[in-house]
Amino acid sequence: MKGKFSKIVPWIVSLAVVFSVAGIIPVFTEADTITITTWDDMTAVRSKSYCKVLKVVQEEFEKTHPNIRVNRLPMPKGGEIRRALVTAMSGGTGPDAFNEAYGPSMPVWIEQGFCYPLDEYIKDWKYKDDVAETVWPAAMEKGHIYGAPHYIATMGLAYRKDLFKEAGLPMRAPKNWDELVQFAQRLTVPEKHQYGFGLLGQEWLSWYWENFVWQAGGEVTKMLPNGKVELSFTDPPAVFAAKFYQDLRNKYKCTQKNVLETYDNLRGDFLSGRAAMWMSNTTDTTGFVARGLPLDKFGYGTLPAGPTGIKASVIELTYWTINSSRDKAHRDATWEYIKFMIDPNTFIKRWKLQAKYGLSGLDIPAYKNIDMTDYVAIPEEWARTNGESLKWGHIEYIFKDKIEPYLAPPIENLLLDPKADPWTELVKCAKKVVAEIPNTVLAPSAK
C-alpha cells in the first residue's frame, strides 16, 4: 500500500506547483511601460468584421503610444455587463477604461464611486464643443462629468422581408400601432411556429415598453421643478401603452407566448425566422448579417407611431469611464487611450475600414459634425431609419436604473393575465416605488 501512495504524492505536489505557478505569474510580470486594462476585446459580443476593424484601430494606438500597453479583456455579454463590472470593481480587477458605461447605469456607478471625474480632462479636450449637448446630462452628477461620450444607438423595428413576402405584406415596417397589430397578426402562423412580433419580458422589459409610452405621448418619469421625480407612468398615455402591450399578447395573440425569453433568445428567434418582427438596437443590424442572415431577407425600419403620431425611440448613450481606484499615472494613460478611441478621426478611420472590409457596425459617435454615410455605404433604409429615430429620439427616463426592477413585475403581470387592469397595477407599483426610493413622488393621476 505504501507503494501506491508514494505514487500519488508526487502527483499532488506537481499539481500544486502547476496551479500555484499559474496563479502567481501575473504578479511578476511588471513592465517598464504603463499597462492599462480595458474590456474592449469584443470577440464574444460583436461580429468578426467588427473586431477586425476595431483591431486595426487598437493596433494603431499601440504604435503611436509606445509607452502605454493595453491589456484587453473580453467584454461580457449584454445582461452580464453589470454583474461583471460590479464583481470586478469590488474585487479590484475592474478595468482602467470601461467602454460600455450605459447611460442609465451611470448614476449607480457614480454613486458607488467606480468612476473618476473627468472634468480636468474634458476641459482640455479638443472636441468637447463638437459633442451634441444632449449627451452630457446623463454623464453628470453634481456638476462633475464622469463619462466621455462613446456612441449612440437607437431602437428600430427589424422585420423579416421573406416572411412579409410570404404573408403578402408590403416591404416596409408598419407605420403605426394599428398596422403593427395587423401585420403581426398576419405574420403569426402557429403551424410554422412563427409569430408576428417579439415582446421582451422579464428584467429589461421597460426598455421595450418605454418606447410605447412615449409613442402614446406620455412619459415614464418626469423631473419636477422642485428636483423630485414624478412617477408619471400612471398617467393615461402610459396606461394606454400598458394596455396595448397587454393586448399584443392576449387579445391580438401575435407575439410569442414565452415571456421568459431573453433579448438574445428573441434575436435567435428572429434569425431563425420564428419572429417576423422585433424591436432591436441599431448595433444589432450588422450582427444579423454577420450571423448569416442575407441582406435581402430582413429590413430595418423606424418604430411604429403611436396614436399621437409620435415615433419615439429610445436613444442609448454609452460612455467611456475611468476607474477611480487607479493612481494618476494610470488615469492619464487611460485618458490618452479614451481620447484616441473617441477621436472623430478614429471613427472616420473605422468607417473607411468598414467600407473596405464590409459593413460591420452602426456605432454612431456623439459628434454633431461628422456623418457615417459620408464614408461608408449603408443600406438606404437603415440610414433613413437611423436618421429618423435620432430625430424622434428620446433619452432614457430619469431614475431608470432604480425604477426598472419595480416596473417589470406589474407589466409582466399584464402580459400574463388578460384580466389585470393596467391602471391598478401601475398605481400599485408607483406606490411601492415612492415608499422605497427617495426623491420620488406620485403623479396626480395615481390618487
Added chain:
Amino acid sequence: MLIPKIGRYNKTLLLCVYIILILWAIVFLFPFFWMVVSSLKNKIDVYDSSLLIPPLGKVATITMNYDNFLNAHSALTPDELKKQVIEETTVAILYILAHFQRVYQVNILGISDGKEIFNGHVSRFAVERSNPEYLSWSESKVRHAADKILAQYGVKYYEKGKNLKKEELRYPQKISPSDLGLKIQRELQSLNLSGRVHVKMFSSILRMFDTYRMAWASVGGMSFWRFFLNSFIYAGGVIVSQVSISALAAYALSRLFSERVSKFLLMFYLATMMLPAMTLFLPLFLMIRNFPFPTLPFTNIPFPHINLVNTYWGLILPHTAWGFSIFLFMGFFNQLPKELFEAARIDGASEMTIFWKIVTPLSKPAYAVVTLYTFMAIWMTFLWPYLVCTDQKMWPYTVVLFYMQGGVIPPNIVMSASVMASIPTVLVFLLSQRFIRKGVAWIGLKG
C-alpha cells in the same frame, strides 16, 4: 420484502410493481430521451414538438450540366469558362445553404460533355463554423470571392475534365423524387445559371450528428473541449485537496481529540454545510481577489497578496475541505478497530505513520466515496465559477451551457451540448455503479 413469497395474489401484486416501476422509469427518462431527439433534429424541425423521431439529415446533390452552354458559347476561353463555372457553383451552394435551413450538406458535381469538371461537397457545419457571413452575401459579392470560397471548402475543379463513372452519368436524367429537391431545383433554375441544374436529395444518418460537431466546435469561438478540460481540472483539484486535507482533519478529529471536543468540532464543520452558499460568495470573492489578505488581519500593514480571480486556484481553494467529507472520513475512521492503533502506538509509530501506513490503506472505500461524490458535486457546480470566472477561457461547461441556453444558439445545438455534457457523468456512474452502491449504503449506515 413486503410481499410474501407464497400466497394467492402475490404474483399479480408483483407484476403490478414491475409495471409501475417500468412506467415510472419511462416517464422520468423521457426528458433525456427528448433531449437526445431534439439534439438530432435540424434547425427547423427542432421547433416541431410533435416530431418524436428526428428526420434524417438532408443532403442535396446538385448536378450542373454545362453541355449546351459550351456549344452556345464556343468563343469562351478555358479561363473564362472556369471563372463562370466556379462563380455559378458557389452561388448555387451558398444559395441552398442560406435559403434551405434543413439541408445539412450540398454535394456538387459539374458535367461538361460527359466529363466531370468539378466535384466536391460543402457542409452547413463547415460554413457556419468558419464564415457564417457568406450566407448573407449578395450574389455579386459571392461571385467576386467565388474561387476563394470554393478553395476554402475543397471543391475541386478539373480543367481537363475527368472521366465519369457510369452511374454518375446516369442520375442527371432522373427527376428528383422528393418535394424539397424539386423546390430547390426550381429556385436554382430561377437564378438563371447557365448550367442545367438537377437536384437529388439524399438522407444521411451521419449528417444528423453535425449538430454535435457544431456544438463541439464553436461556442463563442472556443471549442467545447476547453470547457470540459476546465471542469476536469476544477474537479481534479478539488478532489486532491478534499482527499488530502479532509482525511487528515477527520483523522485528527477522530483520534486526537476527546469525544466531546471532536463532536463539537464536527458539528461546527457540518454547520458550514448549512450556510447558504450565497452568503459566503461575497466575502469569498473578496478573499480570492486578495489572497490570503490585503493587509495583516486587524491592522493596516500591507500583506503580500495575489489575485486569484480567473485562475484555477480561485475556483478550487474555496472547496478545500467540506464538512461533509470530514464527516464521512470520520465515520469511517471511528469504525476502525481500536486495537490496531494501540498496537501501532506500542511499536512507537508516530501519528503520521499510523495515518499513512494503517489508516489510509484500510479506508480505501472511504477515499473512493469521497472522490466520487466530490467529482459529482464539482462537476455540477455552476454559481461559483460563474462569479469567479469572468474570462471565457476559464469557464467550466456548466457556465457555457447557461450562456448557450440564454443566447441566439438554436435549441438543437444547445441540446447537443447538453448531451455531450452528460456523457462523462453517465459514464462514471455506469462504470462505478457497484461502487457507488456500496458507498451510498455505507453513508446510509453512518446516518
Added chain:
Amino acid sequence: MSFYKYSPMNPPGQFVGLQNYIHAFYDPLVIVCWKNNLIIFLLSVLLGFWVPIVQAILVNELRFGKSFYRILYLLPAAVPPMVAFIVWKWIYNPDYGFLNSLLAKIGFGPYGWLNDPRTSKLSLCLPGLLEGGMGILPGLVGGGLGVFLYLAALQGIPAEMFEAAEIDGASPFQKLRYILIPYLRPIIFIHSILAINISLQIFDQIFVMTGGGPVNSTRVLTLNIYYYAFRLCQMGYATTIASLLFLVTFVVVAFQFKAQRILKGR
C-alpha cells in the same frame, strides 16, 4: 458587512447599525421571497421527498432484474442538473415545448407552466415527482442516489424479521408500518435535513429556468441576495438577507435535531 452600507470601492463604508435588518423585516420583496421559499419547500416535499422512498421500497420487492432497475433509476442522478434544467425549460416552453403539444393532443391546455405566476413554482418542483427531487435535491440524495440510499438501508433489514412477521400473519401494510419505517427513520431524517437545506438554498434552478420571473413568483431569497449584491450593488443589504437566511436554516435544523432526539427517546 450586514451592519454597513457597504461600499466596494472604499470598504467597509458607512456604519448603519441595525438599519439593514429593520429594512429586511419590512421589505415586501423579502417577504415575498420568504413566502416563495416556503411554498417551494412544501411543494418539493410533497412532490419529491417521498419519491425515492417509494421507489426504493418497490425496487426492493423485485425478485429478478433488480440490478437493471437500479441502473435505470441511477441515470437521472448521472445527468448534471444544469442539463436537466435546460431540458425541462425546453419541455415547458409554451411556444415549442413538448409538454403543451402532448397535452394538446389529449385535449388539455395550453398551459403557461413556467410562464404563469400561478403554476411557475409547481413547474419548478414537478420534475421532482418523477425523479425524486431533481434539481431540488441535486447530487447526493437527488435523483437516483436517494433511491440507493434507501435501498441500501432496506437491504440491511434482516430477512428473518419479515419471515417472523409472515408467520405471525402480518399484512404487507403492517410490515411496512412496523418493520420498514423504523429502519428507514434515520435516513429519512438525514434526507429531510438536506431537503430543507437545499430548498432554502435553491438558486441555480431558478436562475436558469425563470430568473425569478414571472411577476416575482419564483423569486427566492438566494436570488434576492444575488440581485442586491451584483445588480443593485447593495452588498451590505445583501449580506443582511443572507445572514437572516442562515439564521433560519440553523434554527430549523436545530429544531429537527431536537425533534429527532425526542422521537428516539420515545
